[in-house]
Amino acid sequence: MQKTEPATTAATAIKIQNVSKRYRTVNALSDFSLEIGRGTIYGLIGPNGAGKTTLLRILAALIAPSGGEVWFEDAEVSKSAAVIQRKVGYMPDFFGVYPDLTSAEYLEFYAGIHGIPYKKRARIVADLLELVELTPKRDAFVETLSRGMKQRLCLARALVHDPEVLLLDEPASGLDPRARVELRELVRTLQGMGKTIIISSHILPELAEMCTDIAIIQGGRLIASGDVESVTHRLGGDRQLELRFLDTVQMPTALELLGGMPDISNVSNSEGNTILLDFGGDDQALNQLLVDLISRKLPIISFAPRSGSGRLEEVFMSITEGSTAT
C-alpha cells in the first residue's frame, strides 16, 4: 500500500484532504480540506446540517468518507481505524449512558473495552472522576446524575484511554451557565495537558472564548478557518471598538477627533458616554489610537474591542443568512 501524501507535520495533528461524504442525494461534505494544529482547541461552527457531525464521525473512524483522506500523523483513517480509535476520544452529541451502572462502573467498563489492564482501571477511574469533579458521585447511578454531571462523565469516558485528540460534538448543549463554565475550564485544562480538542457547537460565545482556532462550515463546505480573530476579521470586516468616557463633557471633542482619524469609520455615540466605531487597522494602529486618545487627555475609562463572541455571532449570522435550520 503506497502512501500518497506525506503524513502530518510536527505541528499538525490532523490533516483533512478533499474529504467528501455523500448520503444518497445529500452531500454532507464536499471537497473539505483542513489542517488542525497539535494542542489547539478547534471549533467547528455551522448551522444544522452543515456537516459538522459527519466530519467528527469521519475523524472518529465511525464512518468512511466517500472520497478524500484524513491523516492522523502517519495513519490514514480509513486504512487504520483501530489505530485512530486509540488516538481519538469521541464524545457524541448524546449522552450514551447505561443508567443502571454507577459512575465508577461506567468508566471501568469503558476502560475495559479500551484494553486497559484490570489492575490499572481503578486508579484511572479515580483520576478521571477527580478531573471531572465527580468523585463524590462515584457510586451514584448514572441515571441519578444531573445533565451537567452526565456531560462531564461522558467527557471522562472519552478520556479513559488517554487519547491525543478529543472530538466533542455539541458538548455544551443543554447545560446551564454554571455547567458551561465548568466545561470550558475542563476543556482548557485538557488543552494544558497537551491534547488537541475539536469541538462542534452552536453556542458561539462558548466557542469564541474557548477555541484557539475555528472553522466555519456551511452546506458541507469550508467557508473559512484559522484563529478566531483572523477569521472574524476576514469574514466580518473591520473590528468594532467600544470606547467609554468618564462623563459626557468631552464627547463632542472625542467624536470630532475620532471622525477625522485614519482606519476609523461608522463612529456613533450609542449611549451617553459610549462611542462605537469600526476600526480597520492592525494591532499596531490600534495601540497608536489608544496612545493618541490618552495623550489628548480625554477621560477614557474603557477601550475595548467588542467581544469576540459578539463578532463571531455576527459573522455566523451573515454567512448563514438564508439557510434554514433543520
Place this chain on the structure above:
Amino acid sequence: MTFFALLTKELRLRMRRERTIWIVIVYILFMGLLGWFALNRYNTTNGYNSSGLSNVGLNLYYLLSQLQLLLIIFVTPAFTATVINGEKERQTFDLLLCSRLSGFSLVFGKLLAGLMNALLLIAASAPLFSLIFFFGGIAPMQVLRALLVYVVTTVLVGTFGMLCSTLLPRPSVSTAITYMVCLLWIGLPLIFSLIMLSMGQGVVSGKPPVTSQPGLLFVWNPVTALTDTYPPAGFTYSPAGFNPLFLLMAGLNPTYTGTGLGTFSLLGMKLSPWLAYTILSLTASAVFLALSTWLVKPNATRRLQAPIGGHPPLRGRQPEKESTDSATSEGGTAAPA
C-alpha cells in the same frame, strides 16, 4: 480482556433489572402450578398405585419438559433479539465501535449475556425436574439429553435473534421477526404432519414407516428432538390421556411409533434425531454468529471487497449508499449533521 469487560457490564445490567427476577419467579411458578394441576388431575382420574407411580413421573416429565422447551423458545428472543439494535437505540453503539472491541467480542459478549438469562431459567427449573426422580421412570441420561436439547435450542434461537438485531434497526421489528421464524420453525412440520396424517401416511394409518429416513424439516425441530430423548418403550400413548401435547408430537413426525423415532443419515452416519438436531443446530448457530460478527461493524460490504490485510483505495471510490452506513453504524439515523 475487552470481551470480559463487556460480559461483566452486560451481566451487571441484566441482573440489576427487576424484570429478570420477575421472569424467573413467573417462569417457575407457571411450571410448578401446571405440574401440580397435572398431578392432581392424574390422581383424580387414575389414583396412585405401586405400578402407576413411574407413569405419574413419566407423564409429569413429559409435560414439564415440553413446557420448558416452549417457554425457552418464547423467552430467549426477548433476551437476545434486541442486543445490538438496542445499543443503537440507546445511542451507545458508536461508543462501543470507538473502543478496541472486536466484532466477535462485541457479538459474543452480548450473546452470552443474553443466553445467560435463558440458561438461568433452565437452571432455576432444575429443582422441579428433580421431583421426577422421586416418582421414577426416567433415567438421568435421558434428562441430560433433554437438557442438551434445551441448551442447543437456546443457543440457536439466541444466535438467530442476535442476527436479526444486527440486521434490523428496530428492536421491536427484530423481536417480532425472530418470534415469527420460531413459530414457523416449530409449526411448519406440524402442519405438514397433519397434512400427511390426513392423507393416511402417518402413525394413525397403522403403517408406521419406522425405518424410513425422517425429512430435515422434521429432524431439525426441537419438539422432535426432545421427543427422541424420551424412554423408547416406556411411553404409553393415549390420545385421550392426560397429556394432550402427545397428540401433537404423534402428528409431528410420521415416523413416530411410540418406540422412538427413525434415525437420520448425516454425512453417511446414522444418527438419532436428537443428535442430528444438535449437530444441525450448532452448525446453524455458528453460521448466525459468524454473520452477526461480520455485519456488526460498519461498512461490511466494503470489508468484503477489500483485499486481505488491506483496504480498497480511497480515491475514485464510488459514493456509498446511505443504507450501508445507516444499517451498520448509525442505527438507521443517517441524516447528516
